[in-house]
Amino acid sequence: xxxxxxxxxxxxxxxxxxxxxxxxxxxxxxxxxxxxxxxxxxxxxxxxxxxxxxxxxxxxxxxxxxxxxxxxxxxxxxxxxxxxxxxxxxxxxxxxxxxxxxxxxxxxxxxxxxxxxxxxxxxxxxxxxxxxxxxxxxxxxxxxxxxxxxxxxxxxxxxxxxxxxxxxxxxxxxxxxxxxxxxxxxxxxxxxxxxxxxxxxxxxxxxxxxxxxxxxxxxxxxxxxxxxxxxxxxxxxxxxxxxxxxxxxxxxxxxxxxxxxxxxxxxxxxxxxxxxxxxxxxxxxxxxxxxxxxxxxxxxxxxxxxxxxxxxxxxxxxxxxxxxxxxxxxxxxxxxxxxxxxxxxxxxxxxxxxxxxxxxxxxxxxxxxxxxxxxxxxxxxxxxxxxxxxxxxxxxxxxxxxxxxxxxxxxxxxxxxxxxxxxxxxxxxxxxxxxxxxxxxxxxxxxxxxxxxxxxxxxxxxxxxxxxxxxxxxxxxxxxxxxxxxxxxxxxxxxxxxxxxxxxxxxxxxxxxxxxxxxxxxxxxxxxxxxxxxxxxxxxxxxxxxxxxxxxxxxxxxxxxxxxxxxxxxxxxxxxxxxxxxxxxxxxxxxxxxxxxxxxxxxxxxxxxxxxxxxxxxxxxxxxxxxxxxxxxxxxxxxxxxxxxxxxxxxxxxxxxxxxxxxxxxxxxxxxxxxxxxxxxxxxxx
Numbered sequence: 001x002x003x004x005x006x007x008x009x010x011x012x013x014x015x016x017x018x019x020x021x022x023x024x025x026x027x028x029x030x031x032x033x034x035x036x037x038x039x040x041x042x043x044x045x046x047x048x049x050x051x052x053x054x055x056x057x058x059x060x061x062x063x064x065x066x067x068x069x070x071x072x073x074x075x076x077x078x079x080x081x082x083x084x085x086x087x088x089x090x091x092x093x094x095x096x097x098x099x100x101x102x103x104x105x106x107x108x109x110x111x112x113x114x115x116x117x118x119x120x121x122x123x124x125x126x127x128x129x130x131x132x133x134x135x136x137x138x139x140x141x142x143x144x145x146x147x148x149x150x151x152x153x154x155x156x157x158x159x160x161x162x163x164x165x166x167x168x169x170x171x172x173x174x175x176x177x178x179x180x181x182x183x184x185x186x187x188x189x190x191x192x193x194x195x196x197x198x199x200x201x202x203x204x205x206x207x208x209x210x211x212x213x214x215x216x217x218x219x220x221x222x223x224x225x226x227x228x229x230x231x232x233x234x235x236x237x238x239x240x241x242x243x244x245x246x247x248x249x250x251x252x253x254x255x256x257x258x259x260x261x262x263x264x265x266x267x268x269x270x271x272x273x274x275x276x277x278x279x280x281x282x283x284x285x286x287x288x289x290x291x292x293x294x295x296x297x298x299x300x301x302x303x304x305x306x307x308x309x310x311x312x313x314x315x316x317x318x319x320x321x322x323x324x325x326x327x328x329x330x331x332x333x334x335x336x337x338x339x340x341x342x343x344x345x346x347x348x349x350x351x352x353x354x355x356x357x358x359x360x361x362x363x364x365x366x367x368x369x370x371x372x373x374x375x376x377x378x379x380x381x382x383x384x385x386x387x388x389x390x391x392x393x394x395x396x397x398x399x400x401x402x403x404x405x406x407x408x409x410x411x412x413x414x415x416x417x418x419x420x421x422x423x424x425x426x427x428x429x430x431x432x433x434x435x436x437x438x439x440x441x442x443x444x445x446x447x448x449x450x451x452x453x454x455x456x457x458x459x460x461x462x463x464x465x466x467x468x469x470x471x472x473x474x475x476x477x478x479x480x481x482x483x484x485x486x487x488x489x490x491x492x493x494x495x496x497x498x499x500x501x502x503x504x505x506x507x508x509x510x511x512x513x514x515x516x517x518x519x520x521x522x523x524x525x526x527x528x529x530x531x532x533x534x535x536x537x538x539x540x541x542x543x544x545x546x547x548x549x550x551x552x553x554x555x556x557x558x559x560x561x562x563x564x565x566x567x568x569x570x571x572x573x574x575x576x577x578x579x580x581x582x583x584x585x586x587x588x589x590x591x592x593x594x595x596x597x598x599x600x601x602x603x604x605x606x607x608x609x610x611x612x613x614x615x616x617x618x619x620x621x622x623x624x625x626x627x628x629x630x631x632x633x634x635x636x637x638x639x640x641x642x643x644x645x646x647x648x649x650x651x652x653x654x655x656x657x658x659x660x661x662x663x664x665x666x667x668x669x670x671x672x673x674x675x676x677x678x679x680x681x682x683x684x685x686x
Contacts, residue, residue: 001176005284005313008341009378009437012181018433019343019379020426021049021094025103026082027058027395028388028403031075034082036413037386038089044415045385045408046426049181050086051094051345053101054079054169055109056161058395063113067164074392079169087179094286094345096184097165097279099158100146102192104354104403105396107144108135114157116145123151123206125191128199128243135191137398146191149271150206162278174283183281184345188290188317189303190271195292198264198299198458199243210270211263212236218262228546229255245459248467251513251546254456261302261455269308276312286313288345291320291336294328297471298458302451306340307495314342316377322358324367324606324628330586331478333368334375338490343379344372349418350384350404358628360406361651362418366425367603367630374588374601374632375487378437382422387411420685421646424676425632428644431679432634436599439590442577444486445506447477448493450519452544453510468512473536477508485579487588493519501526511537515552516544524555581620583612600633606652611659624659624668627652631660640665644676648686 004011010019022041026034041047059077060067071078086093101109116124116132124132124145134143147154174180188194193201201207216236219225226233230252233239241260248254276285287309292300306314316336321329337344347369352360359365369380386409389401396403402411408418429436454470462472474490481488489504494516501507501522509523520540527533539553578589578600586603600621602614606628614621618638623631629646640662647658647669658675659668667682669675674685 003175003181003283005182005286008314008343010182010343012175016434016437018373018429018436019049020047020429020433021051021343021345021379022047022382022385022408022422023051023346024386025384025388025403026052026079027055027076028391029076030390031071031078031081033413034085035089037409038086038091040409040413040415041385042089042091044419045382045422046430047091047382047385047422049092049094050385051096051184051381052082053096053098053103053109054165055101055103055105055395056097056099057105057107057109057111058392060111060161061394063111067161067168069165069169076392083169083173083179087173091179092175092181093179094182094184095170095180095281096187097162097169098187099161099275100187100191102187104137104399106137106394106398108137108187108191110147114147114154116147119153121153123148123154123204125149125201126203126207127201128203130203133191133193133201148202148204148206149190150202150210151204152206155274158275159278162275163280166279166281170279170281174281180281180283182283183276183279183285184288184315185272185275185279185285185312186287188288190268192290194268194289194304195296195300197296198260198302198455202267203241203243207267208241210267211241211260212239214263214266215239215259218259228252242459245461248456248460251542254467254513255546257459258452258455261451261458264303264455265305265308265451268303269305269312272309272312284313285311286315286342286345289314289316289336291316291318291332292471294332296458297335297475298454301449301454301471301474302458304339305451305492306342307492314340315345316342317346318344318368318372319346319348319355322356322364322606323371324364324603325358330371331475333371334478335474335490337372337375337377338488341376341378343381344369344377345379345381346383347372347380349382349422350387350407353405358651361649362408362421363626363628363646363649364651365418366421366646367628369425370601370630370632371586371603373436374441374590374603376441382408385409386413417650421674424644424674424678424683424685427678428632428642428676432599432642435592435597436590439592439597439599441487441489442589442591443488443504444481444484444577445508446489446491446501446504447474448491448496448507448509449474450493450510450512450515452514453512468510468537470510473508473510477536482586485587486577493522496522498522498525502529502531504531506532506534508534508536511535511539513538513540514542514544514546515540517549517551520549520552524551527555579615581613581615583610584608585612585614587614589616596637598635600635602631602633604629619663622659622661624656626656626658627654629654633660635662639663640667642677642679643667644678645674647672647674
């Protein structure tokens, strides 16, 4: 009886599973209804795994009192009883102890007594200007300073909290004897700041101490540091990080910016490790990175390095806009899903008032859930599965019940019109999820990420001559590939293996003055074996230590190209893709390595009118879906098998009898409705 995360896939007792979960914030509800809400999510939504934060400020509001995990001070604090209830109801649990959780909780779930303005001994998190990083909520719009994670006083208090959760809540409740199968640490970075600019943090004394320790580890001696940076330093403590873009007319000047990006990656990894170690939980640990913003894509790429997290698994969230109407949101979503294999751990299925009225209908969330899965996610989360209506005032004074406003299970416990949509998708994945995970995306090439360039470009911004690109080159590549109807892979050049690289016919690589020696060797070998390397920029002439090294440039010779033009013709000709031939939609295809099985995902844009036709290697699939709708289709032996097609979108007043056809096979609803076939049985959802 085991649980592990294998290459981003949750494997329970040897069986890989698409991780389908729903969040339930027990701390916002009357304990008298916990059982009813959990049963509703299990029975109405088909959910077998619950996720829930464990808010520090809720369980330990006073510094001089031990955390209350059993309800001795208030029944809603009985998280031990909540976990036991999940177990009795046959539900598994992903426990999320923070210490920072956001979740629309006051001060992000931190207790007031760890705020630097309440306790001057607690060091604040600082930005590049030396100003405290603030967390603002509706109750305190001016914001309150956040504590620096490595500050000794706060670090000790966090360790006490997380250790208490581990010993008093999670010990004895983990799989296989208990329901807890995973633990999530932190939230969307550290303080929901995984996508913030590199200048946003951490310039506190403890943060800079960690930065200088990393410089010592990277460069070994001060002389080597000075050689690479063309500086003269009297001591490590004299070295200052960048605080603004002052230009970089040489590789030596670029390195200071790359160093700060590398620091952010190590800093994030170290915080995750320290906090996970403090809990000491026996089940795997995951995180939920928020996706990059458009403006700060390079900052995110420099910071988010899952390859350095050891035993901590990647996961991500979605709070970024309606992807069926916004290409920027769609690109951010795809990049987050492709950065590393892992589940979508928060998909907005319940908030229309806080975010966008489009979420009042299930179609928006369904569309985005399918996009994440098509782009590489290994699971999805319904955030939140049930509405809540009773929480202590100090937990959240900014929002009024219900929370959220339009969940699949309402705050009175009844199923809403969203419930059947969640249920049919959960059933489809329960039946086909293992096979879906075995299938690999059919791609037309790969993009190679080079984090040092992201660290430089994050500071320089767009349009700087002579400055290497990473995020901008990736976004251009994404747009070119999607315009051509091609899927793609993201590869981290510093860690990718030759075997994984060889799986792709081409790789587009940001160009610039330097590139790691082993990366140049890898790409040169790939090119010699017939792979196509497309350089988006100049060929490197230096290695990572800024010593002459031209192996890649020599290997490519006159074949050095640019990634700024259209997708190479040979890629278009060779890729067995799914391509939209009529209608405004996106299509993604996954294929099984050893069986004639494919999964087609079709994502219909909000302005589409009429049927969508998708050309696949086995023929044309035609479907009729609501505007903004989507479909997932299993193709077996070149024929239609199970599917889920969305025919209704109440937000857009779009209602059609959902239809799907391929060759001589056709299924259509007899009235405006969603249409599904799961296990060969047709379902209509009104």
